[in-house]
Amino acid sequence: MSAWDDLDDRLRPAVEASTREFTRVRPQLEAVTEEMRRSISAIFDPSDLRPLFVTARTKTVESFRDKASRILAPTEPGAVPALVFPDPLRNLTDLVGIRVITTLPHEVDLAANLIKRQRQDFDCRGDREKDIGSIESGTYGYSSRHLIMRSIHNDVVRRYQQALDPDSKAGGSYLFEVQVRTVLAHAWSEIEHDIRFKASNPKAWSPYFDRQFTGTAAMLETVESAFAELHERYETVTGFWDEAGEGSAPLTPNRIRHVWKTLLPHVDRKADDNWGWAAELLAAHGLRTTLELVALLQADTITTVRRALDHRYSPGPDRLLDDMLLWHYGQRHIDLTAEAPDAESTPRRDSLQRRMRSMQNYRALQENTR
Template sequence: MGLRWDRLDEKLRPAVEASTEQYARVRPALEKVTREMQGIVRSAFADTDLKPLFVAARTKSVESFRDKASRTLPASEPGAPPVLEFPDPLRQLNDLVGVRVIVSLPHEIREAAYVLKRLRSEFDCRSDREKDIGYIESGTYGYSSRHLIMRTIQNDVVKEYQRVLGEPAKPNGSYIFEVQIRTILAHAWSEIEHGIRFKAADPRAWSPYFDRQFVATAAMLESVETVFSELHERYETVMGYWDEDGEGAAPLTPNRIREVWQTLLPHVDRKADDDWGWAAELLAAHGIKRTTELVSLLQADAITRVRRALEHRYSPGPDRLLDDVLLWRFGRRHIELTAGDDAHRRESLLRRHRQIEAYRQAHREAAGEDG
């Protein structure tokens, strides 16, 4: 039983009962409308780069309809009984049919809304509201969701429903419903919160502790989604580095080398200044002048082997690590091209080169024994 219905004034119950009986009668036809809307929304993404995790839909249950139809507003005059907020709920409620588009990351919410609002032959978007905006401006937390209120345009399934509904509805194919777009994490949070806070909430059992915990989990959710968004952006950036006709073709200026290094190896960035000209010189000595070539050099497996071979006593900075990776890749050629007349550097490179060769020999012998 719904809490609002249970507390509804006896004088208002007959009107709500009549609306609920009518809703129960027409609900099978409305379920067809729900399936139709779900299908149109799902097909909207077929030819786009955005692929939602899933598109769900539901028709409001009879019990939920009755409870929402039982909402009241204070009377306009003191002492007068309350009045129904929705005196004609079948035509006033916009959420009898609801479609949910569930995506992976927050930025996809905006993309999904853009796709749906372009379906002008199917829908007219009457309202577009971002639920998280209010939380941000008030300094509080809640799940992020975008709510679109859509109106169908001359839809045949809607016309059939309107014929079943009867007067005063006209079978013009125009029907208003709601589309919610949210991430999978926000969806899970809202489902749990709604189940505890609204559907199963008994005010006698409620505690401020519940509110506190829901706010805390919403804050954690925002942090997790921020991390996932940053991971996605980093992934897209790295993928761009491999595009030989795009970002991968960009020349290796000192600033570009720093940018690529800090993207691929943010944990190895202890230089005290922003001058990466030394790196450009080292790379240019081997003819490495494009972004793709640097990315190919800085692969994790090669860096791991370099670290093991040289057994660094201290975690190397970018200058030492890049020098060692080039020595690993080019061997004595790196020494001849970069040591010049610097006897100290030449001796250091030769010592490290012997360590690398000893490491390689040991692993070749170990591989032969394993074979």
């Protein structure tokens, strides 16, 4: 049941009059909608932030009538209730709605703040985080950033205002709504809106629907967090390859640990957290920058080395780094990091020699099968 269906008969004439007026000027308002969409979309052209898409909609006549029919509870029994929006064409701020859809959660705030900074074209009159199920309440639901923006001296808005009231002075200022949310939250909210809020028969509703929506919202939050973590890792890894930036950072033990745990978090050090041994191994070959370490730790090479040595046990960082250096530098790695050939005991040299022979045999086998 809609608010219009339940509306007090004494208020119907006023709502019908507003609805007729809205129907008359709606074509001009659609032009305002497209102008606002174009203006908001253009904000991102010179920026590094690229929303997936920017869409817009003008409120439908049916939706307008329903919202204009909302009432306040009467203060006295039997009194005529008051309309929440006595002049809906001027009271409602969502007749024009813009949606900015981003990929990742952190981009929501970036997009909203970028829009708010366009003070030559817009004035932000409201900014709130709207969610159905907030963190504070311990529930789940989609979240979006809702901005109430006001256009400034816009000619398209002036034409709409003149159509609405030819006798008034058209200033070109108009309030409209901008919603900014992620693509996953957008999909969730669209489906939920269709099922929960557009259900024509409330008797067909089941409490299990609420349970399912809560469950999908929880999964949505988990997936978004995973994507956010993946993006952060990607940004970190690409920074390692920046020769003039992160890539030039020197390889201290802490730096090596950070790079390793970013690139190979599944190959963890089981003993202490002192990575001085790694710095010494790398320095023996003159490898002293982050870029040189990430170039060494290429995934396809690691896979090849694992196959060549057919490790009985999954190697930890110390063994795997040693093997990678041996793969790249061969006998030089042995001479630089093992005991002298004439030492009384040479366990490390012997182990490296055995591993190098396995690598050589693997390489020869791969060459013969080509």
